[in-house]
Structures are given as C-alpha cells and as structure tokens.
Amino acid sequence: MLATPAVAAIAARSVSKSFGGVKALISASIAISPGSVHALVGENGAGKSTLIKILGGRITPDAGSVTIDGEPAHSGIAASRRHGIGTVFQELTLLPFMTVAENLLLGREPRGRFGLIDRAAMPDVAERELAALGITHIDPRALTADIALAERQIIEIARVILAKPRILLLDEPTSALVEREVAWLFGQIRALRDGGTGIVFTSHRWGEIAAIADRITIFRNGSDVGCFDSIDEDEAITLMTGRQLEALFPVRTPAPAKPPVLTLRGVRAEGIAPLDLALSSGEILGIGGLAGHGHRSLFFGLFGAPGFTQGEIKQDGRAIRIRSPRDAIRAGIALVPEDRKSEGLFLPLKIRDNLTLPILARLSRFGAIRRGAERSLVDDTIAQLAIRTPSPSQPVGVLSGGNQQKVLLGRWLLTKARILLLYDVTRGVDVATKHEIYDLVAKLAREGYAILFYSSDAEELAHLCHRVLVMRRGAFVADLPGADLTAEAIVSAAMRESAHAA
Amino acid sequence: MQPDTTADALPRGNRLGHLIAQNIGLILAGAILLIAIVAFILIYGIEQQRLPGNFELTSTVNSAVPLAFAAVGQCFVVLTKGIDLSVGGVVDLANAMAAVTMGKSLTSGLVWSVVILMVGAACGLVNGLLVALGRLQPIVVTLGTLSIYQGLAIRVLPEPGGAIPPSFTNFLVNPNAPYALIFIVLLALAWSAFRRSRAGVDLYAIGNDEAAARALGVNILRTKIIAYMLDGTLAAAAGLFLAASATAGDATTGNSYTLSSIVAVVLGGVSLFGGRGSAIGAIAGALITTLIVNILFFGHVNPLFQSFYEGVFLLIAVVVGGVIGGTIRRRPK
Numbered sequence: 001m002l003a004t005p006a007v008a009a010i011a012a013r014s015v016s017k018s019f020g021g022v023k024a025l026i027s028a029s030i031a032i033s034p035g036s037v038h039a040l041v042g043e044n045g046a047g048k049s050t051l052i053k054i055l056g057g058r059i060t061p062d063a064g065s066v067t068i069d070g071e072p073a074h075s076g077i078a079a080s081r082r083h084g085i086g087t088v089f090q091e092l093t094l095l096p097f098m099t100v101a102e103n104l105l106l107g108r109e110p111r112g113r114f115g116l117i118d119r120a121a122m123p124d125v126a127e128r129e130l131a132a133l134g135i136t137h138i139d140p141r142a143l144t145a146d147i148a149l150a151e152r153q154i155i156e157i158a159r160v161i162l163a164k165p166r167i168l169l170l171d172e173p174t175s176a177l178v179e180r181e182v183a184w185l186f187g188q189i190r191a192l193r194d195g196g197t198g199i200v201f202t203s204h205r206w207g208e209i210a211a212i213a214d215r216i217t218i219f220r221n222g223s224d225v226g227c228f229d230s231i232d233e234d235e236a237i238t239l240m241t242g243r244q245l246e247a248l249f250p251v252r253t254p255a256p257a258k259p260p261v262l263t264l265r266g267v268r269a270e271g272i273a274p275l276d277l278a279l280s281s282g283e284i285l286g287i288g289g290l291a292g293h294g295h296r297s298l299f300f301g302l303f304g305a306p307g308f309t310q311g312e313i314k315q316d317g318r319a320i321r322i323r324s325p326r327d328a329i330r331a332g333i334a335l336v337p338e339d340r341k342s343e344g345l346f347l348p349l350k351i352r353d354n355l356t357l358p359i360l361a362r363l364s365r366f367g368a369i370r371r372g373a374e375r376s377l378v379d380d381t382i383a384q385l386a387i388r389t390p391s392p393s394q395p396v397g398v399l400s401g402g403n404q405q406k407v408l409l410g411r412w413l414l415t416k417a418r419i420l421l422l423y424d425v426t427r428g429v430d431v432a433t434k435h436e437i438y439d440l441v442a443k444l445a446r447e448g449y450a451i452l453f454y455s456s457d458a459e460e461l462a463h464l465c466h467r468v469l470v471m472r473r474g475a476f477v478a479d480l481p482g483a484d485l486t487a488e489a490i491v492s493a494a495m496r497e498s499a500h501a502a
Numbered sequence: 503m504q505p506d507t508t509a510d511a512l513p514r515g516n517r518l519g520h521l522i523a524q525n526i527g528l529i530l531a532g533a534i535l536l537i538a539i540v541a542f543i544l545i546y547g548i549e550q551q552r553l554p555g556n557f558e559l560t561s562t563v564n565s566a567v568p569l570a571f572a573a574v575g576q577c578f579v580v581l582t583k584g585i586d587l588s589v590g591g592v593v594d595l596a597n598a599m600a601a602v603t604m605g606k607s608l609t610s611g612l613v614w615s616v617v618i619l620m621v622g623a624a625c626g627l628v629n630g631l632l633v634a635l636g637r638l639q640p641i642v643v644t645l646g647t648l649s650i651y652q653g654l655a656i657r658v659l660p661e662p663g664g665a666i667p668p669s670f671t672n673f674l675v676n677p678n679a680p681y682a683l684i685f686i687v688l689l690a691l692a693w694s695a696f697r698r699s700r701a702g703v704d705l706y707a708i709g710n711d712e713a714a715a716r717a718l719g720v721n722i723l724r725t726k727i728i729a730y731m732l733d734g735t736l737a738a739a740a741g742l743f744l745a746a747s748a749t750a751g752d753a754t755t756g757n758s759y760t761l762s763s764i765v766a767v768v769l770g771g772v773s774l775f776g777g778r779g780s781a782i783g784a785i786a787g788a789l790i791t792t793l794i795v796n797i798l799f800f801g802h803v804n805p806l807f808q809s810f811y812e813g814v815f816l817l818i819a820v821v822v823g824g825v826i827g828g829t830i831r832r833r834p835k
Contacts, residue, residue, distance in 0.1 A: 077719045093717045095710035116698035141520040
C-alpha cells in the first residue's frame with residue numbers, strides 16, 4: 001500500500017455538522033493522500049454524504065476545519081472549484097431540457113466570433129471529449145431528459161473528470177451503473193489516481209470498494225470508527241453496523257405447490273421477445289441477468305406503464321387486460337421500482353399520508369377521513385414493516401433509502417395487492433436495511449403474496465428466490481430451480497448465453 | 503474499457519430529428535404564424551376585394567412592435583420559471599413619462615428615451631431583488647409592483663394627453679413604410695447574442711433546475727436580476743413604441759400588455775415551467791396575437807366579443823400544439 005505523504009491533498013479535522021437538531025457528523029476526521037483512492041463506507045445516514053459536501057465546499061461545518069495541501073480551505077462552490085475539487089453528487093445535477101453537450105460543457109463553452117458561445121460547435125466538441133474518455137454510445141445532441149439513468153450518471157461523472165480535478169469526490173457514483181460501466185469508471189479513476197489526484201469514493205457494493213480502494217475509512221453514526229489499508233467484508237460490516245450479521249439472508253422455505261395466480265403467455269413489449277411466465281402465490285420468482293436486457297419492460301409492462309403490446313395475461317385463470325397502472329392496481333398488482341423518488345413517493349408529505357393516499361376512500365365516512373382508523377392502520381404498517389422513524393408524521397424525504405422503499409411497499413400492502421413486482425428494491429440501500437427487506441420479502445411470501453423479484457445483485461437472487469429466470473436480450477435463457485441456485489449459476493447463465501449469442 | 507459500443511443496442515437519433523424535437527415549440531409557433539398570415543390575407547381579400555398592401559403591412563408591424571418587445575421581456579423572466587405581471591405597469595409608466603417629458607424635438611425624445619429605459623430597468627431591478635434576494639414568489643411580487651407602477655404612471659400623467667414629437671414617431675413607427683421591422687430584427691439579433699453569453703446559458707440552467715444550477719456554480723442572484731432588468735427595460739421600450747404610435751400618452755393603455763405578453767410567450771412555445779423556449783418564439787407569438795386582432799377586425803367581429811375569440815383561439819393553439827409536440831417528443835428517435 002501507499003505510504004501516506006506528510007501533507008494530505010485534502011483533510012477534514014474533527015468536523016461536526018447538525019441539521020435542525022439531527023447530528024449528521026460528530027467530530028469526524030479523514031485525510032486523503034494525493035494519488036490515492038480513499039473509500040468511505042458506512043450505512044445510509046452514517047454521515048458520508050455530509051462529509052463529502054463539506055469537503056466539496058457545499059456546506060460549512062459547525063465545528064472543525066478542512067485543509068487542502070495543509071492550508072485552510074475556503075468554503076463555497078466557487079472556492080472549491082479554484083481548489084481544483086470536482087464532486088459527483090449522489091443526486092444528479094444534470095439539466096434535463098438541455099442537451100448532453102450543453103451539460104457537459106457548462107461553464108466552459110467553446111467561444112466563437114465576438115466572444116459569443118459557439119453553440120453549433122458544441123456537439124462535436126462534446127463528442128470528441130466523450131470519445132477521449134471511451135464513451136461513444138451517448139448522443140451529445142440528445143436532451144439529458146431523454147437518455148437513460150445510467151447514461152446520465154456517466155455524463156455527470158464525465159463532466160467532472162473532464163475538468164481534470166486535483167481532488168475528486170465521488171458520492172455513490174455507481175448506484176445506477178451496470179458492471180461494464182463500473183469497469184469504465186474504475187479505469188478513469190485509476191488513470192486520475194496515477195496522475196496524482198486524491199479521490200474519495202463511496203459505494204454500498206463491497207466488491208467495488210475492495211476493487212478500487214487504497215484506503216478505507218468506516219463511518220458509523222456520524223463519526224469515523226476506523227481507517228484501514230485493507231479489511232475484509234465481515235469485519236467492515238461489524239464495524240459499520242456495530243453488530244455481527246450472522247446471516248444476511250433469511251432461511252428459505254420451500255415454495256408451496258399451488259396453481260399459478262398470474263400467467264403470461266407470449267407477452268411482448270419494447271426490448272422483449274414473446275415471454276411466457278407463471279407465478280404462484282407464496283412464490284418468490286427471481287428474474288436475473290445483466291441490466292438492460294428487458295427486465296424493466298417486463299416489470300413495467302405488467303404494471304401497465306406502458307402495457308404490453310401483445311400477448312395474454314391471466315389472473316387465476318381469467319384473462320385480464322392491463323393497459324395502465326390503474327388496471328394493474330385494480331387487479332391487485334403492485335410495483336416497487338428502484339427509483340422511488342420519481343416513481344411513487346411524495347417526499348415532502350408525511351409517512352402517514354404516503355401510506356394511506358390510495359385508500360382514503362376506504363378510510364373515510366361521509367367524505368371525512370376517520371383519523372383514528374387511519375392512525376391504527378398506519379401504526380400497524382410501520383410496525384409490521386419495521387420502518388425506522390420516530391413518528392408517522394415525519395416527511396418521507398428524511399427517511400433513508402431503504403425505509404422509503406418500505407413505505408412504498410407498505411402502501412401497496414394496504415391496497416390489498418396480492419402480486420408484488422419488486423424491481424431492484426435494494427439498490428443503494430445499506431446492508432442492515434437490506435437484511436430487513438429480505439426478511440420482509442420472505443415473510444410476505446409465507447403469507448401468500450406472489451412476488452416477482454428482479455435484482456442486479458445475483459447473490460441476492462440466489463439466496464432469496466425459489467426459482468430464477470435469467471433474461472438475455474429480452475428472452476428467458478435459463479430457468480434455475482431452488483436446488484441449483486447459486487450466484488455463479490445465475491451470472492454464468494447470463495454470460496454464457498451472451499457469449500453464445502455473440 | 504468502454505461502457506458499451508454495440509451500435510445496435512443503443513441507436514443514435516439523427517440530427518434533424520433532434521433539431522425538430524428540441525425546437526418543436528418554435529416550429530409550431532412558426533406554423534401558426536404562417537396560418538395567421540394566410541388567414542389574414544384571405545379575410546382581407548374577401549372583405550376588400552384586393553390584397554393587403556403597404557398600409558396594412560405597416561400598420562400591422564407598427565402595432566406588433568410594442569408587444570414584441572414586451573413579450574421578449576416577459577420571455578426572459580418566464581425562462582427562469584418566473585412570471586412578470588408588472589409588464590403592463592412598466593409600459594404605462596414609460597408611456598406616461600414619454601408623453602410628459604419629450605417636448606418637440608427628436609433629440610430630446612431620444613435623450614428621454616434613454617432615461618425612460620433606465621427607469622424600466624430600475625423597475626425590473628426592484629422585481630429582481632424581491633424575487634432573487636427576498637426569495638418571494640414572482641407572481642406575488644409582480645402583482646404588487648404592477649399596481650405600484652400603474653399608480654406611478656397615473657401620478658405622472660393623470661389624464662390622457664401630453665405630446666410625442668412627430669419626428670420621434672417617424673423614427674420609431676414610421677406610418678408610411680414598415681421600417682419598424684428593423685427594430686424587430688435588431689431585437690432578434692440581440693436575443694441571439696444573449697443566448698450565446700454566460701448569462702444566457704445560466705438563465706436556461708436556472709429554469710431547468712435551480713438547485714442543480716446552484717450546485718454547478720451558477721450565480722442565481724445575478725442571473726435572475728439580469729433577467730428582470732432586461733424584462734423591465736424591454737417593457738419600457740414597449741411603452742415608448744406605444745407612445746410613438748399614439749403620438750400622445752395614456753397611463754392606462756399599457757395595462758393589457760401584462761396578459762398579452764404572457765399569451766405571446768405561450769403561443770411562441772416558451773414553457774411556463776421554465777428553461778425551455780426561445781425569445782424568437784415570443785416574437786412570433788406577438789405577431790400572431792396582432793394578426794388575430796386584425797383578422798377579427800376585418801371579419802367584422804363585434805369588438806365586445808374580441809377577447810372571447812382571442813381566448814378561444816389561444817386555447818385551441820395551446821391544446822393542438824401540446825398534442826403535436828407531445829407526439830413528436832414521444833416518438834422513438
């Protein structure tokens with residue numbers, strides 16, 4: 001490992017920060033050497049994002065100091081730019097109705113005659129710069145609102161990298177990326193590191209931390225609890241959560257042999273071949289495979305957003321039509337997507353309101369909401385799903401990602417949905433909350449819910465599902481029953497078939 | 503180490519497709535303008551048994567110029583996701599000041615024009631400071647300042663009157679030939695330059711996502727104040743053109759410019775949600791609005807029903823435009 005030079009590229013000493021009485025950081029310290037990748041790990045809410053915002057000059061600490069090359073740093077976005085700090089924020093900062101090129105070149109546009117911005121030249125400049133980073137699949141002329149989430153994240157990263165930062169702060173840059181895109185990012189990170197850039201990196205995927213980090217600092221409850229050159233995952237999880245995680249996954253119970261509640265025959269949508277599928281109540285049916293191979297069309301098609309273009313859907317043997325989310329909800333089908341912020345929750349509203357919004361008619365008498373009935377229903381749901389919150393009146397926006405997922409799931413359970421489509425629900429969720437979600441999914445299956453479960457994490461599919469269908473290029477290429485379920489089997493099915501097809 | 507290079511997996515839209523989809527509002531505004539011109543010529547031809555000539559062209563252009571300036575001003579603010587209800591008040595104030603101050607010579611008219619434009623900028627500055635620094639809602643701020651500026655205008659010119667030098671009228675809105683088109687062209691050129699400046703890019707960034715723009719280091723305060731000041735200046739210019747047309751002042755004729763500038767901006771394809779659209783569209787919207795008034799006049803529509811038809815037309819244009827625009831944007835590229 002690298003020897004730590006005497007002067008850190010950027011360092012925070014005993015910084016503390018509170019937001020409205022909630023202590024986000026308590027006397028946290030970290031020092032990043034030039035030419036190294038320093039990973040911050042910890043559960044959501046451990047203070048990683050707050051620390052990154054302080055290092056990036058976005059917020060000022062209540063106490064403590066930040067130094068750059070040993071000198072006190074100036075706060076503020078303009079100052080941090082002068083210091084050569086580049087930040088990739090967790091929440092993307094691309095401008096939706098401007099083109100990829102305009103976003104990429106914002107603040108350093110090419111100038112033409114009379115010193116005016118040469119708008120016509122921008123797409124070509126952007127195309128060249130992206131190509132130099134090895135990105136040739138994103139159209140610089142497209143509006144960022146029209147490109148995929150992963151592509152937006154790549155553009156966000158590319159914009160920061162192109163400014164050649166001396167200090168690079170990456171707050172969960174991989175949350176929307178698939179493996180080959182992560183490999184691309186790591187190539188870029190290594191190149192910058194070798195050029196002397198000091199890099200901070202956060203991720204919830206241990207494999208990524210292990211692959212890229214030169215040093216690892218573990219955070220818990222707003223403080224750094226240890227800094228290591230290398231540490232194994234079990235030890236890190238123990239430090240992060242403050243307790244041992246015996247088993248991350250619940251014990252698998254056999255799927256009951258029941259007739260299917262939901263049958264798909266020959267359904268088609270954009271990006272998927274005709275698919276057949278049968279789902280029984282009490283079953284957790286996993287859908288696996290590399291991202292971008294039609295999972296999304298399958299899940300959103302079943303939820304009517306938009307519906308399938310062809311094929312037949314049968315529920316309990318009866319043919320049904322699903323052309324809109326309304327149809328799906330009426331049929332008792334619920335979707336929990338990975339992007340809960342834009343697809344389901346009202347972040348500024350209270351947990352209570354988010355939970356009961358679709359069932360207010362049921363809770364009302366003569367048009368007035370029965371508050372007592374609502375309260376007991378909400379309290380039950382919060383207890384049942386172990387939503388971690390001091391009160392049902394908290395706005396959903398202040399909850400951690402995993403707990404937001406639980407609220408969304410809870411809302412669907414209250415609508416009496418019996419078929420749950422869980423689409424990568426644990427993405428960006430910390431390890432302890434993941435554990436709770438696994439327990440919850442297993443429990444719901446035992447209670448007779450039929451669950452279709454997609455995950456980008458093969459390990460998760462292997463341990464949780466009764467059966468896994470692997471998708472490749474919009475078709476099912478493998479059907480792995482419980483006995484054969486290993487992450488390796490799932491990944492190799494996706495990869496082998498891809499080698500076969502190519 | 504490339505994320506993906508398979509061309510078939512991620513097809514790339516063609517340039518023309520992007521150009522059309524990203525400028526659909528402007529293209530629709532152009533189409534509506536064309537339809538309005540044809541409809542005007544048809545109705546005029548049927549009524550008068552001849553084609554519109556120099557006089558009709560000149561009077562149409564001259565009555566469109568004030569609205570074009572007010573609409574472009576409104577456009578700056580709308581692009582920041584704001585709205586300016588005080589445009590009418592600033593037009594009134596400029597109109598009233600012009601009638602009181604200009605006297606008889608062109609020189610004094612031009613000197614006072616500069617002063618009046620600066621007063622307009624100051625009105626915009628007040629709006630901008632309250633919105634950007636006071637973090638108040640633009641609709642509330644400008645509703646308040648609308649009344650204040652109207653009140654100041656009445657104070658300056660309590661009764662219609664005053665005088666505008668004929669040479670000044672000839673300079674701004676020559677009644678003999680459509681020279682005033684030059685001002686519209688200059689306005690469009692100035693906009694194009696602004697669009698290609700730091701402030702222009704920042705304006706769009708704020709309208710797209712103010713929080714993201716702040717994170718990217720855009721100076722929100724400065725950019726918003728610039729937008730409101732340009733808006734105020736252009737509204738004052740609209741007042742000068744209006745005064746020149748009328749050759750006298752009236753502290754209330756500008757009131758209608760608040761709503762008609764918003765109508766022109768909407769017809770021009772500028773999104774009231776900010777960040778999308780162009781002042782070129784707003785100019786087209788101003789021309790469309792003026793033509794509709796002419797069409798209704800030559801169609802012998804009772805003036806009392808004029809605003810009824812204007813409203814119907816606006817809704818039709820917005821609905822049809824929304825449907826066409828939505829279809830084109832959703833079309834797989």
